[in-house]
């Protein structure tokens with residue numbers, strides 16, 4: 104889904120200045136060097152006039168030629184330095200934008216991510232930021248330096264012959280009118296081309312994220328068509344932008360040629376009447392010639408700016424997605440830290456304003472220490488309980504407290520560092536097994552790692568792997584089995600020594616032997632930590648200290664297995680069907 108912009112968006116040039124501000128001095132230096140190059144070039148027609156003068160008065164021209172050569176060489180050297188400084192600065196602007204966007208991305212609220220396409224967000228960070236490079240050098244500096252050179256050239260032309268200047272300006276104004284129609288079209292086409300790249304990124308992400316399913320479903324052709332359609336749309340819009348940009352560039356070029364011919368005609372007549380001499384006409388014509396470059400550059404800068412403005416607005420949209428407040432990294436609990444107590448009090452929650460309520464007043468409390476199992480039919484709202492505890496979302500009303508303190512009053516990083524969370528699909532990130540295990544606690548000791556590998560029965564796997572814990576696990580851990588991924592996720596959570604451990608059906612893919620071992624580990628952990636488990640197995644619920652039975656967004660009963668089997672018909676039914684069926 105595309106991200107919607109807001110009406111109060113600042114104009115693109117203000118956003119651009121914000122990105123450029125930290126590099127203003129380097130940019131100024133680059134611009135000054137470019138100005139010097141342009142200024143040096145401006146002297147050439149005067150040297151040429153002197154040369155013609157010398158020739159017509161039979162004077163030697165060696166001095167003038169030498170001066171001209173020196174100017175040309177100096178011009179090239181300063182020009183090269185200037186373009187290096189500018190290019191370097193532009194890359195720094197791109198870096199700044201990428202840093203800002205990627206930091207922001209990591210702080211995005213889960214609800215914002217739910218509503219966006221990760222592939223489109225990726226395109227904004229990689230592709231749109233790249234466009235800032237050209238907009239910084241070509242547009243900003245181009246408009247500044249070439250604009251100044253243009254003004255200086257016009258002033259020089261006025262000094263040489265005001266009448267010929269008026270003729271030239273007439274042609275330029277006519278060309279400017281045509282350009283004002285063309286330029287907004289470049290912006291629209293560029294925006295649509297970049298949006299199409301975003302759509303393509305989203306499709307790619309969708310396909311690569313489920314390539315096995317796509318292949319197994321024989322959906323390659325359909326997915327290929329989606330990808331090609333997005334690529335072709337970007338191509339179509341880029342071609343449209345290129346067409347208008349070419350029209351703009353040629354309008355500028357054509358106007359200068361018309362100016363050249365007009366000046367030649369009017370100037371020739373003036374030379375014939377004796378109003379000006381040949382040297383003045385030649386000098387003026389050289390200025391017209393000189394005007395071509397800044398005019399083309401200014402038009403190019405305006406054209407480039409349209410592409411950059413489209414990219415800037417896409418970057419800005421991403422930066423306006425709701426994000427979590429920045430919070431300082433918090434200390435993880437030390438081993439043996441006090442377990443946490445948790446309570447939900449009349450919590451109402453829905454994922455979005457246009458979606459039905461998932462929790463209709465959920466109330467329960469869990470004392471510090473021990474194991475609590477959440478059971479209930481699919482869609483009852485069990486996983487949502489965990490998402491609210493992690494503050495991936497905030498409840499609409501009611502209160503959730505940890506150690507008696509409302510979650511909203513906790514520093515977010517402090518809250519999350521107290522919790523170990525194993526998600527339903529136990530995600531494993533690409534990288535090595537070690538990277539995955541230490542993701543939540545990079546400072547875990549080697550002894551701790553060995554101990555946790557043993558308790559999660561991963562030690563056998565590690566000894567079989569060619570590089571032990573340093574073996575790469577592939578994209579999303581594809582080189583591991585489902586059960587191994589679950590054990591890695593549990594080990595990762597345990598290494599944080601959480602005060603509250605959330606396990607969402609974390610043992611569903613384990614075989615009986617591993618499940619029994621993990622059950623013992625969790626039971627062990629529950630002696631010193633508060634453990635919450637979304638359970639689908641009888642073996643898990645029978646060992647729980649308490650069971651919270653959820654149905655359609657409400658807690659309908661709390662008790663032990665023995666109590667609930669006789670007291671709650673839904674639980675009795677679940678126990679008889681679902682749990683027993685999956686008890687292994």
Ligand SMILES: Nc1ncnc2c1ncn2[C@@H]1O[C@H](COP(=O)(O)OP(=O)(O)OP(=O)(O)O)[C@@H](O)[C@H]1O
Nearest residue numbers: 217454458461479480481482483484485486487488
């Ligand atoms: N990110 C989300 N955006 C919108 N709706 C969601 C989201 N996550 C879950 N839901 C909806 O909320 C309801 C409760 O989902 P939840 O995952 O909490 O149920 P559950 O009890 O854990 O189910 P299961 O046992 O099948 O995992 C479901 O109807 C689901 O469609």
